[in-house]
Amino acid sequence: MxxxxxxxxxxxxxxxxxxxxxxxxxxxxxxxxxxxxxxxxxxxAGMVSGTDLIVSARGNPVQILLASIMHIGYPASGLTQETVQTVCSNRNVAWCIPIAMGDTHRGYRVVGTDLVMFDKFRYARNVGLSFREGRRFTEVSSAVVGSQVAESLGYRVGSKIVVTHGAGGESLIEHAAEPFTVSGVLAPTGTPVDRAIYVSMEGYEAMHEGFGGHANIDPLVDPDHAEEKSVSAVLVGLKSRAAVLGVQRSFNEYRPEALTAVMPGDTLLDLWQxxxxxxxxxxxxxxxxxxxxxxxxxxxxxxxxxxxxxxxxxxxxxxxxxxxxxxxxxxxxxxxxxxxxxxxxxxxxxxxxxxxxxxxxxxxxxxxxxxxxxxxxxxxxxxxxxxxxxxxxxxxxxxxxxxxxxxxxxx
Amino acid sequence: MGTDARLAAVELCDVKFGWRNSSAPLLSIPEMRFEQGEKVFLAGPSGYGKSTLLGLMSGVLLPQEGTIRVLGKGWGEMSASQRDRYRADHLGVIFQMFNLVPYLSALENVLLPLKFSKLRAARLLDPEEQARELLGRLGIGSDLLGRPAGELSVGEQQRTAAVRALLGQPEVLIADEPTSALDADNRDAFLELLIAEVELSGATLIFVSHDGSLASRFDRVVQLADFRTVAR
Known part of the structure; x- marks a missing residue:
């Protein structure tokens, strides 16, 4: 049959x-x-695995998450240095990574950040950043590029980068006079990190000022720079995750500046909705x-x-x-x-x-x-x-x- | 075949059959008997319930009333699967046309009933060889055996169907207008061969046809019209 x-x-x-x-x-x-x-x-979920809170100027949590982690859009406004200091010196905070953005290089986002980034940033299942080539930025004019940036633009250690202001587009002002030099290339992560160019916060600010002469100014000391509000958001890791709600509330109630502290996991759920x-x-x-x-x-x-x-x-x-x-x-x-x-x-x-x-x-x-x-x-x-x-x-x-x-x- | 000679090959008693919803029975047969080894011509124009009668005799349809026995065993006494087995064991059927499974070769078609009937398979020492021999006698040469049945001519298909019905010597052979699709020459040749093989095997042949000119070759003629109760 x-x-x-x-x-x-x-x-x-x-x-x-x-x-x-x-x-x-x-x-x-x-x-x-x-x-x-x-x-x-x-x-x-993996993109934000290590981050307990994202602190930014008051705004929509989903927008803050998209801008600071996924590099989609920009936060409404920046944070003062004073605020960044307050956030980072909170007794519950283990580490904090300030990030500044608003510039692009040939379609890739340029992010000003701190060296802490390379130590503390975590993605996927608690994986830290590692270098495929070179090392961290050590000078104001050096930059670290994500793996995809390096691959598609053919950058290696020593390559020069010219940055434009604003997100994408050809007609934007080029900071032609202030090139960065690639000091390292990150290993692939499968997150937006691969598509970003990281420079030091000082370098990021200097890009707008011009490198000449100002490069050694400490922005924390210089009141002009403190007013600049170049930091867009701060990624925060807590000593104990249990404290997250209290810390979030204290940031949200911060007086001198209106802040929104975002819990990435919760906000992802909102995003899924x-x-x-x-x-x-x-x-x-x-x-x-x-x-x-x-x-x-x-x-x-x-x-x-x-x-x-x-x-x-x-x-x-x-x-x-x-x-x-x-x-x-x-x-x-x-x-x-x-x-x-x-x-x-x-x-x-x-x-x-x-x-x-x-x-x-x-x-x-x-x-x-x-x-x-x-x-x-x-x-x-x-x-x-x-x-x-x-x-x-x-x-x-x-x-x-x-x-x-x-x-x-x-x- | 070791069966009691007094047993009828097929026997119908007080059979009434009608399709559902119709109050009057389509067929009403007080008695009809086919002896073993007999060759009977069952005559009747189309629409007189011939196919229904064949369905009843082969145990595919069951009557509302009465009993139908094949070799002494009533279809009604058996379960559905027992009926299927019994039919495979004791009945060979030839239709008007489209007898063969089109995707099987002529030889595979002929051997198919043996898969359903161990009894018939057991009667053959070498089924394939005997199938080839019988096919050869009915004019299906070895060149045609491997072809898909759908590629054979109508005459070849009917003869192949006859071989399938005869193989393994079932006791009763039911032929439902097997010659109506054939031209005169083919028809006569087919009938000749069929009757010769039936006589050789000793089977009972129940041959249904509306073509009265064939009746003379049979032992007996039964007019189906005599049993019809409902006007068309």
Missing amino acids: ISLALKSLWFRRGSLAVTVVSIAFSVALLLGIERVRTQAKENF LTGIAETALVWISGVVVLIGLVGITANLLASVNERRREMAVLRAIGAGLPQVTGLILGEAILLTTVGVVVGLVLFQVAMFGLAPMLRARYGFEIAAGGVLPGEWVRLGWILLAGGLVGAFPAYRTYKRSLSDGISIRV
Whole structure:
């Protein structure tokens, strides 16, 4: 009976192949969307793994998070040096990384920061920054570039960088006179760090002043510089995570300047709510695509049930039972779905392996290419079950037909 | 075949059958009997319930009333799967056309019933060899055996179907207008061969046709019209 079923399938391989391919594509799409969705969340969460609070001028937490960590947009305004000092000297604070931004270099963001960054910044599962080449910036005019910046612009230790003011665009003022020299290249992190150029806070300010003469001025001492408010945000690590709510409140209630202290994890959740609609839409779309694939199987089977009416009658006359004839159709649906799912899985894996390097290079988006995640197995299980269910309908039809047709069909 | 000679090959008693929703039965057969080894011509124009009667005799359909026995065993006494097995063991069927499974070769088609009937398979020492021999006698040469059945001519298909129905010597052979798709020459040749093989195997042949000109080659003629109760 099984060899009979296989021969029958082989006989109709043309139209069946189309059905299997449609299922395979929908399965691959479903898995792909799911994988990208879940991995994107993990990626974003990884970007801020070590940071307990982000302190910035009063504003929308999501916007602050996007600007300071993901390098999307800019904070509304800067912080005074006094505020930065207050934040960093809070007794609960273990470390703080001031960051200043607003300039770009050939599309990549230039970030003014402190050497603490290289010691304390954490991403993914508690991983610190490391250098692929060179070392930290030691002088006002030296810069550290992210791996992707180095790769796409061909920078190495010793390369000169000219910075433009403002985010992107060609028509912006170039600080042509104040070039930076690359002192180090960071190892890839899969976070926005890869797409940034880090300079010292002094260098960042000097860029606006001009290097000549002012470079050695300590901004903390010089009142002009203190008023400059060049620091956009401060990333804060606490001695004890348990203190986070209290510290957050004390920063939010800070008098001299209106501040917003953001807990990255919580704000990410807010961000997911914002993107939730699009996400839900994606999930639905991929679900519908699978449904269409399954409807394709049903349509194919129903058509074949009509075509094979005589074949079924012949089999009945020869001695095949109703369970066998019905099982033939049901088994076919299950087999087609299974093959579709397997092909889809292979397609998905191949696509992931193909796309992962591109995603990493273009978007700094780290994606786990191999294997099947537990949640994905569950989905595949549902698809297989659905395949069996859609097969039940044509199978039932065959059953009824076989009952009434008996062994002879009028031509 | 070791069966009691007094047992009828097929026997119908007080059979009433109608499709659901219709109050009057389509068929009402007080008694109909086919002896073993008999060749019977069952005559009746189309629409007179021939296919229904064949469905009843082969145990695919069950009557609302009455009993139908094949070699002494009533279809109603058996479970559905027992009926399927019994049918495979004791009945060979030839249809008007489209007898063969199109994606199987002629030889595979002929051997197919043996997969459902161990009894028939056991009667053959070398099923494939005997199938080839029987096919050869009915004019299906070895060059045609490997071809998909769909590529054979109608005449070749009918002869292949006859071989399939005969292989393993089932006791009863039911032929449902097997010659109606054939031209006159092919029809006569087919009937000739069929009757010769049936006589050789000793099977009972129930041959349904509306073509009265064939009736003379049979032992007996049964008019189906006599059993019809509902006007068209």
